[in-house]
Amino acid sequence: AAYLVAQLSASLDVVQRGKIVEKFDPSLTDSYYLNGMQESVERETALQPGKVFPDFQVFDKDGRKYTLADFRGKYLFVEFSASWCGWCKKELPFIRKAYHALKDKNVVFVTMMMDNRKEAWLHEIKEYNIEWYCLSDLKGMKNSPLAKAYNLGGIPDSFVVDPEGRIVCRDLRGDEVLETLSTLCN
Known part of the structure; x- marks a missing residue:
């Protein structure tokens, strides 16, 4: 039952999934699927607007290390992507448009590449002319602590973080990137 519920509830929001997990008998706490759902609900709850954005440790193509503290004091648009992700490539023109419109404002753009x-990763930067920060830990989706910390069930995914490091919103697509960031930065 826990397996079926885990599969069927994957598309529900965090509140709905949390209510489902609560309905299971406490004797099922050893269930692999129920534990996975519970952990996912807990991670997702920690990623809601107003919560502190989890810290990260990633590197640029030259090996320079970056953490969340390097971007404090500015809005931060973080997009999770990978060279193998076709949907991610479709978002690049919208991110580029927002970057060019807002690069002189109080916002930093970061693409976190989930490649291993x-x-x-380097080919992607060159091929798609990624002009903003393009960072990675080179551990891939399966092994990167980023995937777990940001509860990445898939990519692309994105977050907007305020200058104090709190999440403003998540999963902007298309023109929403420029529209949302323009509102925040003006």
């Missing part, structure tokens, strides 16, 4: 091969 440096060659693929």
Whole structure:
């Protein structure tokens, strides 16, 4: 039952999934699927607007380390992507448009590449002319602590973080990137 519920509830929001988890008998706490749902609900709850954005440790193509503290004092648009993600590539023109419109404002753009091969990551930067920060830990979706910290069930995914490091919103797509960031930065 827990397996079926986990599969069927994956598309529900965090509140709905939390209510489902609460309905299970406490004797089922050893269930792999129920535990996975509970952990996902807890991680997702920690990523709601107003919550502190989890810290990260990533690197640029030259090996310079970056953490959340490097971007304090500005709005931060963080987009999770990968060289193998076709949907991610469709978001690049919208991010580029927002970057060019707002690069002189109080916002920093960061693409976090969820690749595990440096060659693929570097090719992506060059091929798609990514002008803003393009960072990675080169551990891939399965092994990166980023995937777990940000509860990435898939990509692309994005967050807007305020100058104090709190989440403003998540999962902007298309023109929402420029519209939302323009409102915040003016």
